[in-house]
Amino acid sequence: xxxxxSQYSVSVIIPxxxxxxxxxxxxxxxxNQLLKDIEIILxxxxxxxxxxxxxxxxxxxxxxxxxLHLSExxxxxxxxxxxxxxxxxxxxxxxxxxxxxxRMYQDLLYGMETYHADVSYCxxxxxxxxxxxxxxxxxxxxxxxxxxxxxxxxxxxxxxxxSSCTKLFKKDLFDFLLFPEGVFWEDHAMIYQLIAQCNKVVxxxxxxxxxxQREGSICHTVDKVKQYHFFxxxxxxxxxxxxxxxxxxxxxxxxxxxxxxxxxxRFTDFMKDAKLIKDKEEIKDMRTKMKLWLDFSSDEIDRxxxxxxxxxxxxxxxxxWKHYRK
Numbered sequence: 001x002x003x004x005x006s007q008y009s010v011s012v013i014i015p016x017x018x019x020x021x022x023x024x025x026x027x028x029x030x031x032n033q034l035l036k037d038i039e040i041i042l043x044x045x046x047x048x049x050x051x052x053x054x055x056x057x058x059x060x061x062x063x064x065x066x067x068l069h070l071s072e073x074x075x076x077x078x079x080x081x082x083x084x085x086x087x088x089x090x091x092x093x094x095x096x097x098x099x100x101x102x103r104m105y106q107d108l109l110y111g112m113e114t115y116h117a118d119v120s121y122c123x124x125x126x127x128x129x130x131x132x133x134x135x136x137x138x139x140x141x142x143x144x145x146x147x148x149x150x151x152x153x154x155x156x157x158x159x160x161x162x163s164s165c166t167k168l169f170k171k172d173l174f175d176f177l178l179f180p181e182g183v184f185w186e187d188h189a190m191i192y193q194l195i196a197q198c199n200k201v202v203x204x205x206x207x208x209x210x211x212x213q214r215e216g217s218i219c220h221t222v223d224k225v226k227q228y229h230f231f232x233x234x235x236x237x238x239x240x241x242x243x244x245x246x247x248x249x250x251x252x253x254x255x256x257x258x259x260x261x262x263x264x265x266r267f268t269d270f271m272k273d274a275k276l277i278k279d280k281e282e283i284k285d286m287r288t289k290m291k292l293w294l295d296f297s298s299d300e301i302d303r304x305x306x307x308x309x310x311x312x313x314x315x316x317x318x319x320x321w322k323h324y325r326k
Contacts, residue, residue, distance in 0.1 A: 006087040008039040008064070010105050010168065013082030014094050015043045015075050020050040022097040022212065027058055027065075029099035035106040038064060039088050043078040045070040051096075076179035076186045079164075083174050091171045093164045097212050104208035108168040111202040115145040118198035121160070121167040124209040133210075140205045148198040153246050155192045156237050157255050162187045166209045173197060184226045189233035196244065227270040228282050234263050235289055253299040260293055260301050264309070271324045287312055 012030050016023060030040055042055040042065060055067045068081055079093060090109060094100060108120040123137040154160040164179075164187050173194055179186045195201065237259050241247060247255055267286045274283060291313045293301050301309075311319045 008088040011086035011088040015078030019096040046073040101208040117200040122208040185233040231266040
């Protein structure tokens, strides 16, 4: 039996968790897109405020909206649930405390169709709680076709955001790779791998995504669990670079050094609040992974990092008592 063609061009998945004060602006920005044939999937995951009722009311007044109420919380869990019920050939994601420009999905879809691309992406800007907008990109309005390898390199070297929310994807990209559940920094861990599956990517040089900077959001409350999860998201990039032959010469060495430094700093920040016995499994995991760096060439790891990792590997208890004991 052939698949029934969807009445929608784009499915927009909005995970919702205790964001009632921001939800109306978010949903209205999607409802008011210039592209009208949009399916909007609100995924409430264990909200304890007015968010679930607001979602249900939106489904009542707009036939394009469907609502899922999940019994467990988690951004990746919500996104993956939305992907499973999405009917359009393209999917996008918006966080429920952010909002988007009315042209975003019209232009991202146009770019994908023009360049026959698998993914399109735009810029984002920061909106602070005092209403101030912070722009960080040129915003020339240009549309640029790119090969996926270049985009993956730019994501890994932090020239392009890993955020899934600034992007539009062919839905079938998620047939074999979904968001990792049970961890933070899911975009950082997965998006570059998803882009690597693509043939063509297109960039719209416009600020279409407004990222709200607010206290209490997931990214602005960092504890030792999030430090560990960031380490886990960052570390596999080292093997990915070598496996896929990314970067060349000094640029490759620079990016490897950058990743190593980032992981080491996350380990150090983790240890500031860690307990030697209680957190022994996480500590052992990071120490085991860092030990492999001792075989890196001198241009891939800074000398100060090498010295510290060697002590952490072979003189751990002495190093712990000297640097981390409270």
